Amino acid sequence: MGYFDDDIDSIQLSIQTIEDERKQLNEIPPYFRAKWYHDVMINHLAEKRQIPREAFETSDIFFVHPDDIVAELPDWMKDRSHGFVYDNRYLTFGGRYVFPVKDVHGDVMGFLSYVYNEDPKYIDSKTFGYRAKLTTMFGMEKLPEYYSSKRSLFVTEGVMDMVYLRYHGHNAVSLLTSKIGKYQAVILKRFGNRCIILADNDSFDKFTEDRTAGEGFVKQASYCLPEARIYQTVRASDINDVTRLDNGIYEQQVIKDLEAMESPLCMPVEFRQRGKMHGKRYY
Structure with missing residues (x-):
């Protein structure tokens, strides 16, 4: 009986971990959209691509400033499974616009980042369990x-x-x-x-x-x-x-x-x- 109880506990822990992960991923876009530079950078993107700003806002797109300090990020955001920090000290998407890729329920699964003057132009997040180009679509x-x-x-x-x-x-x-x-x-x-x-x-x-x-x-x-x-x-x-x-x-x-x-x-x-x-x- 104890053997099966351990299995049930393990499954419940996994479900809770997934739920926590989903909740934290959903909190990343509003965190960066509240930054002081958000309005300026989204306006810049809208002008560069000649697409109205409202088009980007409705998709929760945000910018990660290259001078943002990793140490000042919330501890949970530094977790490797979120794909936002690597080697515990570098911003994966520093200097890039980030598009949250959501599932059919509107929960964030991962991120696609974009910059128009560098190679590679696009970078996917290595978020746990997320394979952008295999199983998902933006939107x-x-x-x-x-x-x-x-x-x-x-x-x-x-x-x-x-x-x-x-x-x-x-x-x-x-x-x-x-x-x-x-x-x-x-x-x-x-x-x-x-x-x-x-x-x-x-x-x-x-x-x-x-x-x-x-x-x-x-x-x-x-x-x-x-x-x-x-x-x-x-x-x-x-x-x-x-x-x-x-x-x-x-x-x-x-x-x-x-x-x-x-x-x-x-x-x-x-x-x-x-x-x-x-x-x-x-x-």
Whole structure:
């Protein structure tokens, strides 16, 4: 009897540990959003990406100042399982904008950090049990709402395009990468022909040596999600890049195109259809 009691105690301890972990992860965004520099840095990001500040605020995005002192952080935040501090003295995301990745219940699972002038541009947190590019999507907390909606679901590779789409009233999630994981495919198949994949056009990236980069993602998306429609920008690598070109002269057309994509019969101007749909090839 005592043997089984020990097992039960161990399971209860594990559940409590997970609950504590979830609670602490949820407390990280408001901690940094309350910092004195938050407003200045979010305004700077909004100006740089030419996306309204409100779009970032609704996703709980925050900035970690490189001069923040690790010793002044709450003790629980220094725990290695949270992924915010390494070697007990360095900030993992110092000088970066951080996007909290949440589950379908709205609880933080992990973090994706971004900086526009360094390599790598994106860094995932090594939060306990969190594998951003395998099992999750940025914006999953809205999935229950999206399931019951009759509107299309836009799926982007990067977070900036997703933030932009949501600001303009669209249902959207981000894959956080240019690959569709098995779990992600299971979720997206539920949307059938309401699923719209917005693939990056990496041939516009001046840093891309392979001029066919991105084609693999289009083909994978077409194979994994045969009912989905796939579109790609024709003027730049992604939506946010197009809307920032030439002082934003193409943005209104992009907005019109995105609205039109809610209908399967649309003919967008700033996008071309890719993949295979109803027996027609768009490659």
